Amino acid sequence: MSTPATHLDxxxxxxxxxxxxxxxxxxxxxxxxxxxxxxxxxxxxxYTDGPGLVVRCPGCEVLVLRLVRTPRxxxxxxxxxxxxxxxxxx
Amino acid sequence: MARWTPATLExxxxxxxxxxxxxxxxxxxxxxxxxxxxxxxxRAEDGxxxxxxxxxxxxxxxxxxxxxxxxxxxxEVSPYLVGDFAVGDRVEVRGPLGGWFVWDTTAPDPVVLIGxxxxxxxxMAMVRERHRTGSRALFRLLxxxxxxxxxxxxxxxxxxxxxxxxxxxxxxRTAPPGSARGPERLSVADLNTHGFPAEFAPVCFVCGPxxxxxxxADGLLALGHAPDRIRTERxxxxxxx
Numbered sequence: 001m002s003t004p005a006t007h008l009d010x011x012x013x014x015x016x017x018x019x020x021x022x023x024x025x026x027x028x029x030x031x032x033x034x035x036x037x038x039x040x041x042x043x044x045x046x047y048t049d050g051p052g053l054v055v056r057c058p059g060c061e062v063l064v065l066r067l068v069r070t071p072r073x074x075x076x077x078x079x080x081x082x083x084x085x086x087x088x089x090x
Numbered sequence: 091m092a093r094w095t096p097a098t099l100e101x102x103x104x105x106x107x108x109x110x111x112x113x114x115x116x117x118x119x120x121x122x123x124x125x126x127x128x129x130x131x132x133r134a135e136d137g138x139x140x141x142x143x144x145x146x147x148x149x150x151x152x153x154x155x156x157x158x159x160x161x162x163x164x165x166e167v168s169p170y171l172v173g174d175f176a177v178g179d180r181v182e183v184r185g186p187l188g189g190w191f192v193w194d195t196t197a198p199d200p201v202v203l204i205g206x207x208x209x210x211x212x213x214m215a216m217v218r219e220r221h222r223t224g225s226r227a228l229f230r231l232l233x234x235x236x237x238x239x240x241x242x243x244x245x246x247x248x249x250x251x252x253x254x255x256x257x258x259x260x261x262x263r264t265a266p267p268g269s270a271r272g273p274e275r276l277s278v279a280d281l282n283t284h285g286f287p288a289e290f291a292p293v294c295f296v297c298g299p300x301x302x303x304x305x306x307a308d309g310l311l312a313l314g315h316a317p318d319r320i321r322t323e324r325x326x327x328x329x330x331x
Contacts, residue, residue, distance in 0.1 A: 008324055042191060
């Protein structure tokens with residue numbers, strides 16, 4: 001890697017993840033099982049230089065999820081290492 | 091799930107020679123919250139599609155929204171939207187998207203808006219929504235840009251456009267002739283002078299290129315603003331995505 005990869009915020013996941021989840025995940029709270037980082041999903045780091053989207057923890061860069069569109073369908077890798085609390089309407 | 095819906099170009103405005111505001115007619119659009127974005131999808135005749143995210147620039151309105159798109163000559167989507175997209179042409183949009191980088195119009199708290207370059211766009215939506223809803227929340231906007239020619243929304247963000255919205259412009263490469271402040275980057279001193287003190291617990295929105303956002307957010311933290319009062323949105327050199 002000759003240049004450092006730059007990242008976007010988790011905000012940008014709102015559209016792509018709306019194809020998978022019924023609620024807006026970007027407003028969810030995430031607790032990282034790896035480093036203990038706690039905060040809004042929108043704070044995650046999103047790397048778009050490869051195929052699809054690669055999402056990492058802002059605290060420790062652990063892989064949180066990958067989302068790739070392939071000819072077979074949308075592939076969602078919830079690598080994870082974290083707990084997500086979703087806002088829901090009553 | 092958010093669905094793709096057709097959006098037709100109804101009118102346009104040039105903000106600068108390389109930034110164009112698109113007024114889109116989107117039947118069925120029910121409005122949005124200030125700070126939200128849409129995904130825009132282009133479809134070529136051979137079926138190839140390209141998608142990018144763009145912040146909404148306008149206040150909430152039914153059946154219509156405005157985007158301001160900065161040309162990125164190496165981009166896949168912005169050259170079309172800025173250079174070729176003609177009135178009457180159609181794209182697809184999905185949204186409104188994002189529930190975090192959003193200003194709550196019912197909150198009375200003071201607001202600090204910090205925009206770098208085209209990062210001004212979602213902040214402009216907040217200023218416009220404040221006006222539309224008659225909110226009395228006090229706004230302080232810090233707008234960082236390279237030269238006077240790069241400035242968007244000159245009239246609306248002009249001198250004394252709204253007594254509740256203070257606007258400070260920091261030019262980083264070329265300042266207008268006769269200005270007291272030479273061209274320099276937005277500094278912690280600027281944030282201190284032109285933002286709200288941390289004791290007022292303002293909600294802070296920072297949008298711009300990644301480096302700009304990191305620096306501004308670090309400056310706010312150094313001034314004592316609480317991390318959970320700082321909301322950021324960054325975009326890469328390739329425009330919003």
